[in-house]
Amino acid sequence: MRSAGGRGEIKVRRELQPRKRVPGLANRARTGQEKRNPQRLVLETPSQNVFFSPMSVSTSLAMLSLGAHSITKTQILEGLGFNLTHTPESAIHRGFQHLVHSLTDPSKDLALKMGSALFVKKELQLQENFLGNVKRLYEAEVFSTDFSNPSIAQAKINCHVKKKTQGKVVDIIQGLDLLTAMVLVNHIFFKAKWDKPFYPAYTRKNFPFLVGKQVTVRVPMMHQKEQFAFGMDTELNCFVLQMDYKGDAMAFFVLPNKGKMRQLEQALSARTLRKWSHSLQKRWIEVFIPKFSISASYNLETILPKMGIQNVFDENADFSGITKRDSLQLSKATHKAVLDVSEEGTEAAAATATKFIVRSKDGPSYFTVSFNRTFLIMITNKATDSILFLGKVENPTKS
Structure with a gap:
C-alpha cells in the first residue's frame, strides 16, 4: 500500500x-x-x-x-x-x-x-x-x-x-x-508500510485480470508466500485475507465467489467486518494481489x-x-x-531490502488465493475499530 x-x-x-x-x-x-x-x-x-x-x-x-x-x-x-x-x-x-x-x-x-x-x-x-x-x-x-x-x-x-x-x-x-x-x-x-511487504522482483508484470464476465486485462501482480489471517465466509461465499500494516491499521481483501459480489455488497456492515476480524485464522498463504492505483x-x-x-x-x-x-x-x-497499492507500502518509489523466504518443497502446506477478478478492499484503524477507506476494484488498469 x-x-x-x-x-x-x-x-x-x-x-x-x-x-x-x-x-x-x-x-x-x-x-x-x-x-x-x-x-x-x-x-x-x-x-x-x-x-x-x-x-x-x-x-x-x-x-x-x-x-x-x-x-x-x-x-x-x-x-x-x-x-x-x-x-x-x-x-x-x-x-x-x-x-x-x-x-x-x-x-x-x-x-x-x-x-x-x-x-x-x-x-x-x-x-x-x-x-x-x-x-x-x-x-x-x-x-x-x-x-x-x-x-x-x-x-x-x-x-x-x-x-x-x-x-x-x-x-x-x-x-x-x-x-x-x-x-x-x-x-x-x-x-x-506493510508489516510483511512484497518483494518487487517477484511481481509478475503481465498477469491476467478478469473484468466483468469476458474481458481480460493485463496487470502487474504482486506475489508472496507468508502467514496471514485468512478464512472463508461460507454464508457470504467469499474469501477474506487480512494484511497488517506497521502501526495501528490493517487491510481486508475480500474475494467473492463468481456471481456473488452483489450478495457481498448488500451484506457490508461494521458487524460483518468485526465478524471477520474475530474469525480469521493465521495460516500459510500464497497470495497474488494486483499493483494498482x-x-x-x-x-x-x-x-x-x-x-x-x-x-x-x-x-x-x-x-x-x-x-x-x-x-x-x-x-x-x-x-x-x-x-495506491504497491509492494513496499510506502509512497516513496525507492526500493528497500524486504524479506522473502523461499520455502522448500517439504515445507508447510499453503492455500493459494489470487485476486485476479473483482474484489473489495477495506482499510481499518485498529484503535477506533473504524473503516477508514472502502474500495471495490473492478478494473485495476483504470485509475
Missing part, C-alpha cells in the same frame, strides 16, 4: 431570497458512520471502481449538523445511522471528537492525518457557539475567504486540500460562483437524499445555527479519494 487520500467537501451557498476520551461514545460514532455509507456508494456504481472514506464523509456531515436545527439536523444525524432516541446529540459529537483526536495522534509507523477546515465568506457573521464547537470538537481551521473572486477562492481551497493530502487529492473544488458563502472541507490522508469522485447530492438527508439541499434547510442573519442551504457535496 502506498497511500490513500480522501476528502469530503460541502459547499454552502446563500439563498437568493431570504425565508420568512470516551470509548463508548467513540463506538457510537463509529457505528453511525459505517451503517449506511459503504453499502450505498458501492451499490450506486455496480460496474465501476469504487473508493471512498466513510470516515471523511461522515465527519463532514456530523460537523455540518452542529449548525443545523429542527428536521434538517434530524435528517443528517439519522441519515448517518444514529438513533436519536437512544443517543443524545452531545454524545454523538463527543464520539466524533474522540475519533478525530485518535486519528491525529502522531505515529512513527504510519501517517494517518484527518482534519477539517471552514472557508467562510468574509462578510458572513458566524454564530460564536457554532464556531467554538467546530474548533473544539472537530479541531477545524477557519479561513476568511473572499468569494467575490471565485477563481481565487477555488485555488485557495484546492491548494489547502492538496497540501493536507500531500498532493494526492487535487482540483477537488470546481465551479465556485458569486453565490458561494461557505465551503466545509474534511480531508483524510493515509500512508503506511485508483481514484473516485462522488457528487453526494445524488446519494445523500437516498439516505434521508433531503432538506439540506432545498429552501427548507435550517442552518440558523451557523450564521446570525443569512439563510443558507447546501448546494453541493463532493467527495474524492485516491488509493
Whole structure:
C-alpha cells in the first residue's frame, strides 16, 4: 500500500431570497458512520471502481449538523445511522471528537492525518457557539475567504486540500460562483508500510485480470508466500485475507465467489467486518494481489437524499445555527479519494531490502488465493475499530 487520500467537501451557498476520551461514545460514532455509507456508494456504481472514506464523509456531515436545527439536523444525524432516541446529540459529537483526536495522534509507523477546515465568506457573521464547537470538537481551521473572486477562492481551497493530502487529492473544488458563502472541507490522508511487504522482483508484470464476465486485462501482480489471517465466509461465499500494516491499521481483501459480489455488497456492515476480524485464522498463504492505483469522485447530492438527508439541499434547510442573519442551504457535496497499492507500502518509489523466504518443497502446506477478478478492499484503524477507506476494484488498469 502506498497511500490513500480522501476528502469530503460541502459547499454552502446563500439563498437568493431570504425565508420568512470516551470509548463508548467513540463506538457510537463509529457505528453511525459505517451503517449506511459503504453499502450505498458501492451499490450506486455496480460496474465501476469504487473508493471512498466513510470516515471523511461522515465527519463532514456530523460537523455540518452542529449548525443545523429542527428536521434538517434530524435528517443528517439519522441519515448517518444514529438513533436519536437512544443517543443524545452531545454524545454523538463527543464520539466524533474522540475519533478525530485518535486519528491525529502522531505515529512513527504510519501517517494517518484527518482534519477539517471552514472557508467562510468574509462578510458572513458566524454564530460564536457554532464556531467554538467546530474548533473544539472537530479541531477545524477557519479561513476568511473572499468569494467575490471565485477563481481565487477555488485555488485557495484546492491548494489547502492538496497540501493536507500531500498532493494526492487535487482540483477537488470546481465551479465556485458569486453565490458561494461557505465551503466545509474534511480531508483524510493515509500512508503506511506493510508489516510483511512484497518483494518487487517477484511481481509478475503481465498477469491476467478478469473484468466483468469476458474481458481480460493485463496487470502487474504482486506475489508472496507468508502467514496471514485468512478464512472463508461460507454464508457470504467469499474469501477474506487480512494484511497488517506497521502501526495501528490493517487491510481486508475480500474475494467473492463468481456471481456473488452483489450478495457481498448488500451484506457490508461494521458487524460483518468485526465478524471477520474475530474469525480469521493465521495460516500459510500464497497470495497474488494486483499493483494498482485508483481514484473516485462522488457528487453526494445524488446519494445523500437516498439516505434521508433531503432538506439540506432545498429552501427548507435550517442552518440558523451557523450564521446570525443569512439563510443558507447546501448546494453541493463532493467527495474524492485516491488509493495506491504497491509492494513496499510506502509512497516513496525507492526500493528497500524486504524479506522473502523461499520455502522448500517439504515445507508447510499453503492455500493459494489470487485476486485476479473483482474484489473489495477495506482499510481499518485498529484503535477506533473504524473503516477508514472502502474500495471495490473492478478494473485495476483504470485509475
